Amino acid sequence: MxxxxxxxxxxxxxxxxxxxxxxxxxxxxxxxxxxxxxxxxxxxxxxxxxxxxxxxxxxxxxxxxxxxxxxxxxxxxxxxxxxxxxxxxxxxxxxxxxxxxxxxxxxxxxxxRMKSGKPPWISSVWFAGNNPTHALTTWKALKQKLSTKDRLIKMGAVIDPICPLCKSAAESIDHLFFKCSYSAWLWKSILWRNGHHRAKNQSLLAEEDWLRHHSKGKEQATVAFKLCFSPLIHNIWMERNRRIFESSEKHKRLVLNQILTEISIKMNGLKIKDKISPRNISTATNLKYKHIPDDPSSRYCSWSPPNEDELKLNSDASLDSL
Incomplete structure (x- = not known):
C-alpha cells in the first residue's frame, strides 16, 4: 500500500x-x-x-x-x-x-487522504463524555457499516436473514434501528423517560436527526438525553450478537436497565452540577423506571438507601426461597 x-x-x-x-x-x-x-x-x-x-x-x-x-x-x-x-x-x-x-x-x-465534509450527525457521536466503544458502534451504524445480515448476504454468505431480536422480518440497519419491535420498545422507553413521544419510528438517520434537534444545550437533562443514543445503539447491537453467537437472550427490560445504568455512570463523570446518583437516576433526567402497561407481570419497584451501619444486598430475583 x-x-x-x-x-x-x-x-x-x-x-x-x-x-x-x-x-x-x-x-x-x-x-x-x-x-x-x-x-x-x-x-x-x-x-x-x-x-x-x-x-x-x-x-x-x-x-x-x-x-x-x-x-x-x-x-x-x-x-x-x-x-x-x-x-x-x-x-x-x-x-x-x-x-x-x-x-x-x-x-x-x-x-x-481524501477529505470530505463532516456529516451532520457527527456531534451526536463524538462528544465529551460519550463512551468510545458506544461511539464507535454508533458511528458504524450511521455509516451503514455494521455487518447486518442483509449486507452479509450481498457478500455471498448463506445465512438466515431473519432479525434475531423480533424474529419477524429480515434484518437490515433500518429494521434493527428502530423498526424492529424489540429495539422500538427500547427507543420508546428512553423517549418516554425523557418526556418525548414518537408516533412512528423512522430510519436511523431520521431518528438521529430528530434527537439532535431535541438535545441542544448543556442542561443536565439535555446532556443525559443526548447520552442515551449511543448506549442504546450499542446495547441493541450487542444483544443481537449475543443471540447469534452465544444463543442466549436478554429480556428487553434488562437491556433497558443496562442502558440507564451506563447513562448514570457517564453523567456522574461529567462536570455538571447536581450529579446523578446511580441509585436515583431520575433526579434530573426523567429516566425513572416506571411500570409500563404492556407487560402485566411487571411491578413498580422503589429503592431506598441503607442506614449508615447497614449493608443492603440488591437482587434481580426474590431471595425468599433461599
Missing part, C-alpha cells in the same frame, strides 16, 4: 541537494518546482543529455559538465542552478507539507 502511494506523494517531496548521493536527473523532484522532465517538456535526446542520468554527473570537481555549455541547454542549466547545488552536502529528502521538512506518518496521512 505504501509503494502504491508513491505517485500521489511525488508532488509533496523535493530534495535539499548535495552531490554525494545519486539522484535521478530527470524523474526525481530535486527542483522545488518538480521534476526536470515535467519542467522542460522535451525529450532527453533533444538536449543531447541521453548519456546523463544522475544529477551528480553534471557538476564534478567544482565545474559544470561541458554539455551544459550548449546555448540550447541554458534553460536546463538555469533550473539546476536554482536548486543551489552544494557539492559538500548530501541529498536530503524534504516533505514540503511539514514545516520542518520531516516526513511523519501523521502529516503524510493528513496530506494524502
Amino acid at each position: 505504501i509503494l502504491r502511494a508513491r505517485e500521489y506523494a511525488k508532488p509533496f517531496t523535493c530534495y535539499e541537494i548535495g552531490l554525494e548521493d545519486d539522484i535521478d536527473l530527470w524523474d526525481q523532484p530535486w527542483h522545488p518546482s518538480g521534476t526536470l522532465s515535467s519542467l522542460i517538456p522535451r525529450s532527453r535526446t533533444d538536449y543531447s543529455l541521453s548519456s546523463l542520468n544522475l544529477l551528480s554527473e553534471i557538476f564534478k570537481d567544482g565545474t559544470w559538465n561541458p554539455l551544459l555549455d550548449n546555448p540550447s541547454l541554458r534553460e536546463a542549466k538555469t533550473l539546476i542552478m536554482e536548486a543551489m547545488l552544494n557539492s559538500d552536502a548530501i541529498n536530503i529528502p524534504i516533505w514540503k507539507p511539514a514545516t520542518d521538512g520531516v516526513f511523519t506518518t501523521k502529516i503524510g496521512w493528513e496530506t494524502l
